[in-house]
Amino acid sequence: MSDTHTFTGTVTGMTCGHCVASVTEEVQEIAGVEDVDVALATGALTVTSAQPLDEGTVRAAVEEAGYALAP
Helix, strand or coil, rough: CCCCEEEEEECCCCHHCCCCCCCCHHCCCCCCCCEEEECCCCCEEEEEECCCHHHHHHHHHHHCCCEEECC
C-alpha cells in the first residue's frame, strides 16, 4: 500500500457547476493526482495524490481553468 498525500486550498471566482468541473479537470491533469474534490459553496479544494504536490503546480492548474487559488 502506498502513502497518499493531501493538498488543501480555496479556489476563488467559481459561480456554478461548470466552474467546479473546469477546476477539477485541470487539477486532475497533474501527474500523480488520484482524486480531486471541489466544493462550489466554499471553494474548498482537496487533492489526493501519490506524492506531495507543489502549491505552484496546483495554483497553475487552477489558473489554467480560469480561477485563482486563495493565498
